[in-house]
Every structure is written in C-alpha cells, then in structure tokens.
Amino acid sequence: MKNPNAAPPRWVRRLLAWFHPAETLEEVEGDLEELYSFWYNRDGETRATLYYLRSVLSVLPPFVRRRPERSESRPPFPFATDMLRNYLKIAFRNLLKQPVFSLINITGLSLGLATVLFILLFVQDEVSFDRFQERGDRLYRLVYHYTSADRPDGRSSLSGYPQGPAFTREVPEVEAFCRMHGWEMLVRKGTEGIYQRVMYVDSTFFRLFSFGLLAGDPATALRDPGSVVLTDETARKYFGTVDVVGKTLSIDAGGRFEPNRITAVVKAPPMNSSLRFDALRPFVAALPPDRKAWGEDQWFNFFTNTFLLLRPDADPARAEQNMERVFRKYGGKQYADLRKQEQDYRIQYRLQPFLQMHLQAGYGMNNGLATGSNALYSYILGGIAGLILLIACINFINLTLARSLRRGKEIGVRKVTGSTRGQLVMQFLGESLILTGLAFLPALLLVVSLLPVFSDLANKSLEIGFLLAPQTIGLFLGLLLLVGLLAGSYPALVLSGFSPIQTLYGRFRFNGGNWLGKSLVVLQFAIAVFLLIGTVVLHGQFHFIRTADVGYETANRVRVYIPWGREQKGELLQAALRGRPGIRIATRKQGGYYGDAFLVNGRPTRQVAVERMDDQYLRFLNVPVVQGRELSYANPADTVSNILVNQTFVRMYLDAKKPAVGQVVQKEGENGRRETFTIAGVVRDYQVGSLRSELEPMLLWLGKPHQMNQLYVKLDPAYTPAALRRIETTYKALIPFQPFSYEFTEDDRMEAYADDARWKSLISAAAAIAILISALGLFGLVSLSVEQRTKEIGIRKVLGAGLPEIVGQLSGNFLKLVLLAIGIGMPVGWYVGRRWLDGFVYRIEFGWWIFAFVGLLTVGIALLTVSVQAVRAALTNPARTLRSD
C-alpha cells in the first residue's frame, strides 16, 4: 500500500520542523508522513499534499498544544528520592561487602577527626582567653623593654608603685589604672588553713575589668584596707552560702591570722581568664604599714602589674609617647643615677593590649596571672592534627581507588542507563560523606572519653560543654563537609570518568601505575617517620635529662615548705626531726634562688645565683667542697663575712694566679658602703637551673634562721613512709593551721621540664596514631593487590615459585615506597629535632642510632603489615584460585 517515492513537499516539512514544538516533533513528523503516504495511495498526490498542508498548519503554533515537559525527556534530578534511596542502598552494601576496608577507613578517619576535634578545643580555648572583658579593646598592660651592655635585651611586665598614678594623672589618653599584686595565701577555715589565690588590686578594679558582682558596691568594695571581696566559689567553700557580705574572714598576715571584713561577692573568673583569684583585697593592704617604705616615688622598684584603661578612640602610640615624657619628668633623676652605674642601660615603657597578653610570650605572667601561652603551640598542634587527618584522608583515597575496580561494572551500568558524570560524582562524594559521618560518632566518643587526659597534656581545663555549643555544631558540619570533600573528590572524579565500554567489556585495569596512590603512600609514611623522629628525639633528650649528672643527689629527699612568717618554727621543726629514726639529714635553705651582682677585684660581675643555706645543706646534696672548707655555725665569722663559691664562679671572676680560698668578693650595699666577704671554700659545680642553660656562677652564704623557709629532709629509703608520717605529725604539732605538703626533690627538678614532658606525650601519641593509620592503609592496599593477583600467584606457584619469592614479589613494591618515605621524612625530622635540641646547652647527640631505630621500626611495621597478607596469599592452594578458569 505504501509508495516509497511518496514524499510531501520539502518546504512544508521544513515549515513543520521549524515551527512545531521540539518535544513532539519526532512523533508528529512520523505520523504525518505515514498519513501522507496513506492519502497519497488513496487520493492521489495533489489531494495528499493538500491534506498534508492542512494537517501541518493545524499543528503549528498558535493552534498546537504543547506537551508539558516530562522528566523522562531530561536527566533526572540527582536528589530524586528513588535515586537517593538507591545511592544509599548501594553505599551501605559496599560498606558491608568489604567490612575490612570500611573498618580501616572509619578507624582512620575517626582517629584523624578526634585529633582535629581536640586541637579545635585547644585553639578555641586559647583564642577565647580574656575575650569576655567588656572593655578589653581599651585595656592595656604596662610593660617595658630594656637594653643593657652585659645582659641580653629583655622585656618585663612588672612595674612599680608610681607609674600607674602618674600616667593616669598626666597622660591624656589614660582614663584609669589598676595595679595588681597576687599570690597564694593561707585563709583560715575552722582549725585549718587553706591556700587561696589572693589578688591585691586598686579600688578601680571593677571599672577596668568585667567581673559581675553578686553583692556589694563595686565603687567602695575595695576602699577600706581591711576589706576583702570573695568569689562565689570561695564564699560557698568557707560559709556554705554566697550571702556573706559583712562577715569576717581570717587571712594569714605573716605568722598570724587577721580578720578581714567581706564587702562584696564577685562571680568566680572563668577558666579562660588571665586574672584568676579566689579573693580580692585592696592594693594598699599588701604594702608595709610604714608608708615611707612604700616606695611611692621609686620608679625602678619593679614588683607589680599595672593595667591601664585608655579612653575610647585613644591612640596607644601617642599614649606611649606621653608616658615617656611623664617618666622623664618624675623618674628622670633616678634613671640618670642608674645609668651612671650602668651606662648602656635603657628602658622604654610600652602598652601591651590586654587581649594579646595570653598568647604573647616574652613579657612573663607574674603576680598570680594565669600562665601565658604561645600562639606557636596552636600552630604546632594544628599542624600535627592536619597531618594526621591528611594521612586518614589518603587512606580513604587510596582504598577507594584500589577498590574501584570492583565497582567498574556498577559505574558502567549506571552510565549506560543514562547517568551523567555529575550524578556519579555526587554519588561518590555522598558516599565519602556518609563514611565521614559514620567516623564522626566514634571520634566524638573518643574525644569525650579522652578529654581529661588531653586536658592534662595540654595543661588546660577544657570542658566538654564546648562540644555541645551551637557554634560547634556548625564547626562539626563544616569539618564533616571538608573531610568528606577532601577524601572523596579525587576518587569521585576518577571513578566517574571510567569508560563504560571498558568496564563492561570486563578487561578493565588501572593503567599508568597509579602514581598518585603511590606518592600518597610515600607522603603518609614520610609524615609518620617525621613524627617518629620527633618522638625518639624527645624521649632521648628526656631520658638524658632524667639521668643526667647534675652534680647533686635527689633520691629519697623531700622538700617541705615552711609558710611565710613561720621561719622560726621551721628551725624548731628541723631540731625536732634531727637524728630521729628514718631521717638521715634535716637541713634548711631559702626558697628558690635569686640573682645578685658583686664586685670582684673592682670589676662588677654579671648576675650570680645566690644561695642561703644552713651548714648541713651541702652534705644533704652530697656536693663536696673541693678547696678550702665548709661553713659552720660554730665559727661566728662564717655567718657574717665568709662565703663559698662554685667552680664556675672561680673560673669566671677570680684571679687565676692566686688560690681561690682567701680572695674577696664585695657587695655594693645601700648608701654606697661596700661589704666585703672572704671565700672560705669552693664547692663542686652543680646545676641549679634547667639543662637549657649553662652552669651559672654561684655564691653560697650561711643563712640566718629567718631567711630560710624550706626544710629539706633526706630519708632512710627503708623507712620512707614512716619518716614522712613523722615529719607530718611533727609539722602539725609545731605549726598549727598550716596545710602540710612535701615534694620529692627529684620531682622539683623535673618540674622545670614539665612542658617538655607534655610535648613528649603529645608527639608520641601523634606519632603512634600516624603510624597506626598509615599501617592500616598499607594493609588495605596490600590485601587489594593480593586479591587482584590471586591468579598470578596461583600460576607462579604452579610453575614452582616458593613462599619467599612470592612474598618478596608482593612486599617489594610496597617496601620500596616505605623506604622512599623514610628518605624524605628523616631529613625533615632531623632538621626540626635539631632546632628543638638547640634550645638545650646540655643535650643528646643526634646520632645515627636515631635514624637506624626509626628506620628499622618503620620498615618493621611496614613489613609486618605487608607480609601478613603476602604470606597468606602465598600459602593459598593454587588449585583453589585457578579452578574457576
């Protein structure tokens, strides 16, 4: 019935093609052509053309109705629910199908995420310090920079009595000042004394700082010298209530307790405040009762912190210039006197923004301010966390790529059935987000359970509450997205680019040797090696510090603190303990060390460490006198004009031609009189400071009873607990109301390295996590490689290869990568470790053993990881692997 030559006029067809809606063009063209040939056969060409033209016109706009767009005419929306359900189903199937890899990925990511969360908590705490101060942007701390000829240039945050008042009076930019002076004091509760942090502050305190008062008047609370302001915590501790205004509290005043009237209750400072206190007292109460001794005009008597409140919009630089002018006006004469003695001495007052105080190291945090930090810590910790997270992401990338061969068919089928590349990218990114989400839960659990340990390591009191704050949830989502994209984007791009023809043909392989995967493994292990080197260096140096010969003995020795004003009681205690069972030596000396300058042969010395001790102390330390004799209370001249010096002092200052014993050391006294001391003996050098610094010249005096407030006791190791109990009961009997505590002198010594100890633990943990995640990743890669090569291994076995050949074959490639990583990681580790060790004068040598140890350890771990899989593959019976072909 059809005439193949019958075709409607071309121009009418064009008309149709041009104007008919595109959605229905194909079917209408087809229908009309079919009708045309029908008409052609029935009615002839002319009529057919006529009918055709009429029909075409009837389906042209405006007569034609448009077919509404249907979804099948374009790619489906990627988030269409049924597709989404399919993606989820496939994602979870894949997770469950290969549980080992999912576990490796999730474990790695959780560890990485947990590390990052910890560091986020840390950094958040650091940067939030003091931010709650409402006038924080106008608050400054008065500091000064000094230069002098024989000391390195320095900075200090201390100031004296007159600076604050003078600057506030005469510098127009300054609105108010508050001086601050704080320490721990005994506060009596019933029959016991408890140490509390007491801060002596000017009555302007509440004008400068934002601490909410719960009761009392901020303007008058600190006016009367006998008043005290308690925090709500302290009030509850002592009275069980915060309703305490008007009550009295007994505070130690150097040997006796004095009553103070409570005038106000203030909210306890938060943990991220640099100002931390349990009680506030008026500044004047800390000064001697004799007003002349206050040093009201002493510009060079540095002991307090002075905070200044600038006027709004004041320029700190101008204020500094004006301060210089005021300083010259009032302190100029004293400055000139000082510079007569020391010509190159210069000081310059500066303003340190209060909000930068916590993170700006170098000025010191004295007078009861919370220990400062350093922005560097945040950077280092953040860097470490970033590296660990990177290692975990690399695991994800490598494992996903290695596994992608298994999913080639899925990708091929998806593409053939119309999936676009964008959809596949979204699918794989979604999968990596799901996995990151799954890793987040264990990470949070880890953070919650390990927070106390980390707080301890970071020397902070971090609170879990921050993890639940709304801004943190946003942070979490951001982190989740970041990690999901970081880990998922590269695999998503690669996987979505697979050609369906290749994958469905069934001979699809990765070609090009997967150089990216390999370099990522190298990067992973390089990071791990770097951290391991750091760990070994820290442990090595720490072991060195612990076992170093510091010239004195610390075993079985304790220090007992005798409180301020009770030095005479300390003497009684020493006498009561002497010769008792379990106690070998009881001796006393001053607390801490201080520096002083002397004149030897008319030349001034640098700062010399000065020690005041009794005649038993050297015996207690087991430090011998190498020349001359010891000092003794039996010889009256020893307490007045005879001294001991150490070998370094002899080397640095004494006349080498004459014997040391008998030479004299002079001290510039007040009112210009020179006191003269004769050297009676030379003690062997011992290290009083940290091993970061050189041995210092030292001068030892016999102390007077009131100068010595530390009691040192050498215990008989066989009776240590009994001896400690005896010290405590004797102490309690002699010194009532005092809390008893003691420290082993070994711990005292290690206290100087507390920061290093913390870093040691932190870096060790980081290195352990890094190597663990890297090894996990390697394990996954090897097992995939083994899986792909089962047939090859089978054939090799059939042809006679033994276990060692096959294991060597499988392990060799990966070991090469690890060796390359060691080559990269070691120089970096060496450089950083060297820089840290340079901070110590006494240090371990950076020997080959460090590299050998780290290298062997890394190779060992890698080998163990690889060979577990390799051996298993090599032992498989080839009949099983080959029978399916």
Add this chain to the structure above:
Amino acid sequence: MRRTYLGEFEEIVLLMVAILDGDAYGVTISQEIEQHVGRVVAFGTVHNTLIRLEEKGFVRSELGGATAERGGRRKRLFRVTALGSRALVDIQEVRSRLWQMVPPGALNVSGL
C-alpha cells in the same frame, strides 16, 4: 465526587484509544475516527486532544521503538489509564440510566 469534564470529542478519542488497545497513535486514531465516526478532523485537533487527555490523566503515553517506516521516527503510543477507563464506564452508566428514564415512545426514531 468531582468528575473531570470530558468533552464530546475527547470522549470519542478516549474511546478510540481504548478500542485500538496498545496500537493507538496519531495516525491510527485519525483514521479510525474518519472511518467509524465519519468525521474528517484536522490532525492538529487529534494531537491536541491527546495531549489534553494525558494532562488530565486519562491516557498515558510512551515512545515506541523505531521502525523502518516513516523514516525511522518513533511513534507515541497511547493507552487508557485506570482513571480514563473509569471515566468511560461512568459516562456509559450515566447514559444507560438516562436511557432507561426515557418513556417508551417518546423518541420516534423511525420517524413514523
């Protein structure tokens, strides 16, 4: 229940789709209407009606496979949906009820 209004021509086209049972597309429907109803309608009218019926949900359509005829262009084949068949049955019922209410002899069909 709100009924979707079905126009007279729509009803005819819908019935044709039902009659053709899987083989309904522009050409067959036009031809059947011409043959069985005796009405010559423009192709555009059939085309528009089919689209409207599909929008109302009485028919569904899909593109059939390509054939060697008509230059390899695909046909859009129509089928009656459940809603469409119910609409037809409803109309049929209403009509027959109404027919039964017509008194005998009121209609003089034969013209006697």
